Structures are given as C-alpha cells and as structure tokens.
Amino acid sequence: MRFGVNYTPSVGWFHSWLDFSASDTARDLEAIASLGADHVRVFPLWPVVQPNRTLIRQQALDDVARVVDIAASFGLDVTVDALQGHLSSFDFLPSWLDSWHRRNMFTDPDVVASTAAYVRALAAAVADRPNLLGITIGNEVNQFAHAPHPSPHAITAEQGHTWAAAMVAAARSGLASAGREAPLGSGAAAASGNGSRSGPLVTVAQYDAAWYDDAQPFGPEHAADHGDATVTHSWVFNGAAAVHGALGAGSVRHGEYLLQLAAAWNHDAARPNWLQEVGAPTNVVPLADAPAFTEQTIRHALDVQHLLGVTWWCSHDVSRSLADFPELEYDLGLLTNEGRVKPTGERFRAMAREFGGSDRPARTAPHVGLVLDDVRPDGTPAPGVRAECAPGGRFAAAWLALAEQHGVGPRVVLRSRLADTELLAARGVTSTMDVPADTDAAHTPISVAHPATMP
Structure with a gap:
C-alpha cells in the first residue's frame, strides 16, 4: 500500500523550475518524508523543458533527474508527470502550440510527434533511477479537449485513443533505453502492485469529467485501456460536497466511489487502481473538518481492491506572495x-503509519455487483450514462445507499460485460443487481467543476 504526496515546491511554486534550487527541494522533500510518505509526484513545466517544438533542454531534464535523486536520499520513490499542461487553474502550453502557432495538440502530426519526443526524452532522463515509480503522461490533459476550457482542442474519442497510445508508447520507449522493463524484483516495481508489467508504471491521468461528463471525448475507456494502472483524481468541489456536505457519506466516500466506478472498465481484474490526486478543498470543506475528511477519505479508499495507493494533493500551501490563484x-x-505540519498533515501521517506498506487486504465488499446501464437492451450504447454517475445522479445515489448499508462500497459492473463470467468471478462478483426502480437522484446531477478550480 502506497502513501504519497503531490509535490508543490514551497519556494516559487512550479515556477521554481526556472531557477532550480537543490537546497530548497531537499528541505521540502525531507519535510514530506517526515509525514510518512513513501513517494512523491513531481511536475516539470512543459514549456520550460520544451520551449521550442524541436528543442528539449538538457539542463531541464537534468534538473528533473536531480529531484529524483534528492528524493531517493530521503527514501522517497518518484513518479514524474510529463505534460504540464494545466496546474491549479493555470495552463502551461508551450508557445509553439498557442496563439499564432496554434495547432491541435492531440491530432496535428508534427505536434504529436514532437510531444512524443519530449515524453520519450523525459522518461529516458530518469529511467535508470532505482527509485523511479513511474511516468504519468500529464496532469489532466483531457481538460484541453472540451469545454469548459475556453479554447479546447476538439477531438473525437477515437482520436483520444490514438493520442494516448502514442504517448504511452513514447514513455515506454524512453524507459526501455535503460532496460527498465526487465523484472526488478524489489523496490518501486514490486511495491507497485503491477502484475502485468515490471519496472516503472506508465499512466494516463484525467480529471473526473472522464467519468461524469458525457460530452468529454476522453472517457473511462481511455483510463482503463492505456498504461499500467487506472488513475483517478477525486475532488469533492465537483458537486459531491454541495449535495452531501463536507463530511457527508457522498463526500468522504467519493474517492472510494470513483475508484470503484473506474475499475468497472478494467479488462483485467488485477489491474491496479490509483487514487493519484485527492485533497481537502477549503472552498467546500471547512478547515475544522479537513482532518476528519482526510482520514475518512483514506479509510474508505483502502477498501477498494487492487489499490496501488493514495497520493494526496498536496505537499505545501501556495505562498500568499503569488497572485491570482483560486483561494x-x-x-x-x-x-x-x-x-509547518498542519492538522491535515498530522492526520495523513497517522494514516501512513497505520496502513503504509502493509499487506492489509481490502474489506470484503458485498459480492453483489451494482449494474451500470452502459448499453441499451439491444446492445447499443446508452445515452447519458456518465451524467447518471456524477454526484447527485441516480446511479451514484444507488451506489452510496448500498455502501452505507454494507459499510463498504459495492463493485460496479457494466451491463455490456455481464456475459463475461470469468471477469466477474475474478472481481469477486457472485451476483448482480440493477439500480432499484425507486431510487431517486440525490440531486439534479451537477456539472463537473470548471478545471480552472482544479489542481
């Protein structure tokens, strides 16, 4: 079981990549290690590393590798994000992809080739580090593909698959340059829970419109079909807290629910599921409730099968000297x-001490699987499926009722896979049930939060 932290540098935020300081980084990572974390996720800014389509700065790659080395000195493994992309309401697209040079980042052949070259180079730069946990293609890059982004790069779902496959292949190619696909037998790969691949994980991260917004071209299949684990980012400002309250079951179980929902699309029952981002946002979780929210969220998430780990957002507060961030x-x-360690940090540390690195099995969820109607009776795709899964939706309400009844959330089963008895058996599902006819939506399903408010 992994406990980690998304690393936000205390000095200069992510702008610190412009003038990297090893001493500032060491101080931050030492503090993170003191919280009981075993890994960090780091975010080099894309325009800093690749300021021109055909220029990948070696110094920037060296700085990333130095962070991985410093983390190792404090016993921390590292997962490196490539395409930032988008962070905390700010977009960081390189100038060769915007304004006068704007091209579709997902479909333009030159752009895709150059982006893949960057992902490959970044992976290769850290591939030989023994504490490398993995490469994530980018931070919620799907937010660029559709509204509410103010200038989306429009694509189809199939084009999204093509792009994601190309980026994953680039990351794996970079890792292979150091032979990191060979069995390691210990360290990051052994702890990853990744039974299908050895070596560092390659993952694709999306914000939760992938599961809750039917218009978002990147969907659950993109999370489950690409990379080595299914990644979820859970934020209760997406409507969950508005419907259920800060400490209501639908809020403190949201991470658990999203993990179970995402796992329904996994083709391999043993595929790892990773809660890669989750936090206690003070716009909907009062400061006094944040420690309890932190503990309850983690405890519920631990009940999900094949959970790779929980990576909390984030390490350090943004400095008040920096302007224009969401409050x-x-x-x-x-x-x-x-x-200084905050009450949420103390609670995270307590959870890491209690559960970190343990082989504690998830509590047995009800053997019944709650069926999500992703197809009509004739087998054609059903409309509005993702909206029903969103906070306040009818399916979400039914799942939550069962979770509260049994103390642990049920697995989610797609109607399109009911005939796959081997997969159901591997998931521990012995019977299934439909959403009860008398289930009412807890609330009119709420649109997912604007990405500008999301980490």
Missing part, C-alpha cells in the same frame, strides 16, 4: 508554505 490553493497543503 483554496493557498490552503491545500499538508504543510504550510513555511514547512
């Missing part, structure tokens, strides 16, 4: 900007 960003850290 919640200044208080999301487990540590203050000065490095």
Whole structure:
C-alpha cells in the first residue's frame, strides 16, 4: 500500500523550475518524508523543458533527474508527470502550440510527434533511477479537449485513443533505453502492485469529467485501456460536497466511489487502481473538518481492491506572495508554505503509519455487483450514462445507499460485460443487481467543476 504526496515546491511554486534550487527541494522533500510518505509526484513545466517544438533542454531534464535523486536520499520513490499542461487553474502550453502557432495538440502530426519526443526524452532522463515509480503522461490533459476550457482542442474519442497510445508508447520507449522493463524484483516495481508489467508504471491521468461528463471525448475507456494502472483524481468541489456536505457519506466516500466506478472498465481484474490526486478543498470543506475528511477519505479508499495507493494533493500551501490563484490553493497543503505540519498533515501521517506498506487486504465488499446501464437492451450504447454517475445522479445515489448499508462500497459492473463470467468471478462478483426502480437522484446531477478550480 502506497502513501504519497503531490509535490508543490514551497519556494516559487512550479515556477521554481526556472531557477532550480537543490537546497530548497531537499528541505521540502525531507519535510514530506517526515509525514510518512513513501513517494512523491513531481511536475516539470512543459514549456520550460520544451520551449521550442524541436528543442528539449538538457539542463531541464537534468534538473528533473536531480529531484529524483534528492528524493531517493530521503527514501522517497518518484513518479514524474510529463505534460504540464494545466496546474491549479493555470495552463502551461508551450508557445509553439498557442496563439499564432496554434495547432491541435492531440491530432496535428508534427505536434504529436514532437510531444512524443519530449515524453520519450523525459522518461529516458530518469529511467535508470532505482527509485523511479513511474511516468504519468500529464496532469489532466483531457481538460484541453472540451469545454469548459475556453479554447479546447476538439477531438473525437477515437482520436483520444490514438493520442494516448502514442504517448504511452513514447514513455515506454524512453524507459526501455535503460532496460527498465526487465523484472526488478524489489523496490518501486514490486511495491507497485503491477502484475502485468515490471519496472516503472506508465499512466494516463484525467480529471473526473472522464467519468461524469458525457460530452468529454476522453472517457473511462481511455483510463482503463492505456498504461499500467487506472488513475483517478477525486475532488469533492465537483458537486459531491454541495449535495452531501463536507463530511457527508457522498463526500468522504467519493474517492472510494470513483475508484470503484473506474475499475468497472478494467479488462483485467488485477489491474491496479490509483487514487493519484485527492485533497481537502477549503472552498467546500471547512478547515475544522479537513482532518476528519482526510482520514475518512483514506479509510474508505483502502477498501477498494487492487489499490496501488493514495497520493494526496498536496505537499505545501501556495505562498500568499503569488497572485491570482483560486483561494483554496493557498490552503491545500499538508504543510504550510513555511514547512509547518498542519492538522491535515498530522492526520495523513497517522494514516501512513497505520496502513503504509502493509499487506492489509481490502474489506470484503458485498459480492453483489451494482449494474451500470452502459448499453441499451439491444446492445447499443446508452445515452447519458456518465451524467447518471456524477454526484447527485441516480446511479451514484444507488451506489452510496448500498455502501452505507454494507459499510463498504459495492463493485460496479457494466451491463455490456455481464456475459463475461470469468471477469466477474475474478472481481469477486457472485451476483448482480440493477439500480432499484425507486431510487431517486440525490440531486439534479451537477456539472463537473470548471478545471480552472482544479489542481
């Protein structure tokens, strides 16, 4: 079981990549390690590393590798994100992809080839580090593909599959340059829970419109079909807290629910599921409730089968000296900007000490699987499926009722896969049930939050 933290540098935020400081980084990572974390997720800014389509800066790659080395000195493994992309309401697209040079980032052949070259180079730069946990293609890159982004790069779902496959292949190619697909037998690969591949994980991360917004071209299949684990980002400002309250079951179980929902699309029952981002956003979770929210969210998530780990957002608060962030960003850290451990940090540390690295099995969920009607009776795709899964939706309400009844959330089963008895058996599903006819939506399904408010 993995406990990690998304690393937000205390000095200069992610702009610190412009003038990297090893001493500042060491101080931050030492503080993170003191919280009981075993890994960090780091975010080099895409325009800093690849300021021109045909220029990948070696110094920037060296800085990323140095962070991985510093983390190792404090016993931390590292997963490196490539395409930032988008962070905490700010977009970081390189200038060769915007304004006068705007081209579709997902479909233009030159752009895709150059982006893949960057992903490959970044993976190769850290591939030989023994504490490399993995490469994530980018931070919620799907937010660029559709509204509410103010200028989306429109694509189809199939084009999204083509792009994701190309990026995953690029990352794997970079890792292979150091032979990291060979069995390691210990360390990051052994702890990853990744039974299908050895070596560092390659993953694709999306914000939750992939599961809740039927118009978003990147969907659940993109999460389950690409990379080595299914990644979820759980934020209760997406409507969950508005419907259920900060400490209501639908809020503190949201991470658990999203993990179970995403796992329904996995073709391999043993595929790892990773809660890669989750936090206590103060715009909907009062500060006094944040420690309890942190503990309950983690405890519920631990009941999901094949959980690779929980990676909390984030390490440090954003400094008040930096302007124009959404207010919640200044208080999301487990540590203050000065490095003091906050009540949420103390609670995270308690959870890491209790469960980190343990072989504690998930509590047995009800053997019944709750059926999600992803297809009509004639087998054609059903409309509005993702909206029904969103906070306040009818399916979400039915899942939550069962979770509260049994104390642990049920697995989710797609109607299109009911005939796959081997997969159901491997998932521990011995019977299935439909959403009860008398189930009412807890609320009119709420549109997912604007990405500008999301980490």
